[in-house]
Amino acid sequence: YMNLLTRELLGVSELAVRITPIVLSFLLSILTYLFVRRVFDQRSAIIASTLPQLTVGFAINSILMTTDAPLIFFWSLTVMVLFFAFERNSTWLWLFAGFLGGLTFLSKYPAVFLLPCALVYGFLFRRELLKDYRPYFSLLPAIGLSLPVLYWNYKHDFVSFRHVSTLASKSAGLFNIDSFLEFMGGQLVLLSVIPFLLLPYIWLKGLGDRKKAFFVLFSLLPFLFFAGLSLFKKVEANWSGFAYFSALVLVSTFLSRSILLVPAYLLSLLLFIFLHFTPLLDRIGLGGILPPQRDPTKIGIGWSELGRTVSEMREKGEKIVSPHYQISAELAFYVEGNPRTYCINLGRRMNQYDLWEKDYEGDAIFVDYRPIDGRVLSASEGIIEERVVPIFWRGREIRRFYIYRLKNLNKVEEEMPGSY
Template identity: 60%
Template sequence: MILVLLLNLLLFIFRLFYILYYPVDLSPEEAQYWDWSRHLDLSYYSKPPMVAYLNFLTTKLLGNTELAVRITPMILSFVLSILTYIFVRRIFGPRVALVCATLPQITVGYSINSLLMTTDAPFVFFWSLSVMAIHTAFEKNEKKLWILVGILSGLAFLSKYPAVFLLPITLLYMAFIRKDLLMSPSPYLSLIPAFILSLPVFIWNYQHGFVSFKHVSTLASKSDSLIELSGALEFLGGQALLLSILPFLVLLYAWLKSLKDRKLVFFTFYSLPVFLFFLILSFHKRVEANWAGFSYFSGFILVSYFLSRSFLLIPSYLLSFVLFIFLHFTPLFDIFKITPLLPPERDPTKFLVGWKDLGKRVSQLYTGSEMIFSPQYQVSAELAFYVKGNPRTYCVNLGRRMNQYDLWKEGMENYIGKSAIFVSVGPAEKRVLSAFGGIIKEEIYKVIWRGKEVRTFYIYKLKDYRGLEESLPMGY
């Protein structure tokens, strides 16, 4: 236990210094979720409200800083690792528990979720606690444990919608493994607190035309072709990278072997069906690598069980650590002359740079009275965070799908006759310029990362706002 605490404390300190001193800014999604925390609501367009609530708490304590936003995933990761050790040690012993509480922390997927404040950070935390509570509830079948399962499941749902997987997986496990509990009333008590906690999301969606469910259904159904093998291969490659390659290969073996072991099969039920669901979906549409990431809590328990007695244990730690270092410090690809493995234009870190400097440039034009707006919600969110004074920003629809800012249009009419600052990833459209009396100033800002231009912003200060005719959202 002391070793687990020490290793995770070292990781916590590393992440703290990384946030404070390494030159990366908030990602667009992080900035958006922070902006949500300034507009507290029962739910939001694309996600439930947990990420906004947590940001609200930390920014009230630490101010509108990058540390305030990112301290939550750091804390959740640390706490989850300790609870995982206690849970796994009770079932499989200290050796497996040690692997399970340390190896995932240096894999690519867990490293990202331990640093970036996206919806995945609280979701992975509450999903993992739910799985641990469900396992314990299956062992003891006590009403209080099933009520705890419902509370944790409800919190997981308030974090991200894929928490709904918990219900069919649990029923499936009962149908195949614990038939004795199908007729017991205790497991169904969990539905009560889960429903109560989820109710605000349904109320908000009822008030807003169920836009969240339309958005999720669009993501799950939108497809360019009937069958696309390249999408499935891309998904599998993404999963292998998230688990730092060797653990992923061990997981495939573990899923197969666990089917004959009653003690292990529980963790297969809470990981394999999710993986298969997204794998099948990837044959029809693009599936982001992180979508299945939450299921690997259970998967890593299986991996740790088999790795703890395998010659692949040390290589898994070594490879994971190497990927961990290169993930956090991608300029190392250039230093070691291996740039083709991850060129700057494909480096995911490019989405974390340039925003603070963009905010400084806009701040030089901003006197406090101008409307700040963009056609990209990512830009609007970043400007809200990085422009001096954290002003209210707007996102205008010039022909794209809906986002949260489409629900926040009130106030733009107050800027009629005033100046505005428009920022976009492309030159201003004619209809934007025609909505004003003229251009006061315009400039271009190029973001350079690892010696290459990775993004360009067009900045305009405009006078005499007359009102802008926007496009209807092109889908959800």
């Protein structure tokens, strides 16, 4: 819905895609300042509203429109309102918290952590509220907003929940210290060095204070869950990122009275610069630390060039087909006229394209990371034109696209999804 709104206002453009996380980040900074100033003090508020913008985790979600951008925004707002709801036990605050929690769930499913975090805090510090009827009013708007998601999943065999389950169990093992260390390293990068190293002490000390314990539990519990999960499977660094709003509030209160304040800003700024502008590493002879093939920014490179090439080859409005949803989605944006694109299954897990009608018969353009699959070629009457587009980043080839204009492509014999 956010993308729909910005597209209607700004048309199909990169600005329309990028502006939502920018606006959400700006609003969150203002609201964070007002919130922390009221709960703690002005110095902490200034730090809490500015330092996160220099951390990699929050900065990335300030410029990239992923589901994490609205998740972080609405999670943070829900935590703010829940804090006041616990303090005042006001019916309208509980209802408002539930409403924001519902929006958080619509953004991304990790919103479910709100409930156990609130229950644990209530049980440990505000047990009398658990006997009051008012806190449970928060469930009404939360469940109401979640019903469309639940109903859609019911109609589609709970496919999105199966997807989350697959992510949570994929590559699971008995004990994997490597994935744990990789997860912890990712958290250090996301939070920056000093905030990450301070957190264990801040969490432990904060549990002794009722007010700070609220922020401890809303960050520590999700962190412990994903850290524990990383002992058994690979956990992406960003999975726990939403919970660090509360953690950074605590870090800000600590740094407001610490000599580490300036170093924290400087180190965060350095990480921010070098991870957002990775070619600078090559300029100073440190490119080996993060070579182009492992550079996370490479994912955004080459799509406009691919779109131009496909636009040149697409002489008669040919359908555009790929076995990768990333390619199909990028071409829907970068190809002239923004045509509908299709994603066929040649051996992958299920994605959203499998839920949509696949009407790609006729002359078509097929795009892949490798030479054309025999099943695709045999389903057509032959290749009319083919091109190879190598993509370079920081002086090295990071990927190449194989593009084929096919005559009269019929339905390709697809595989059943291997997983969700």
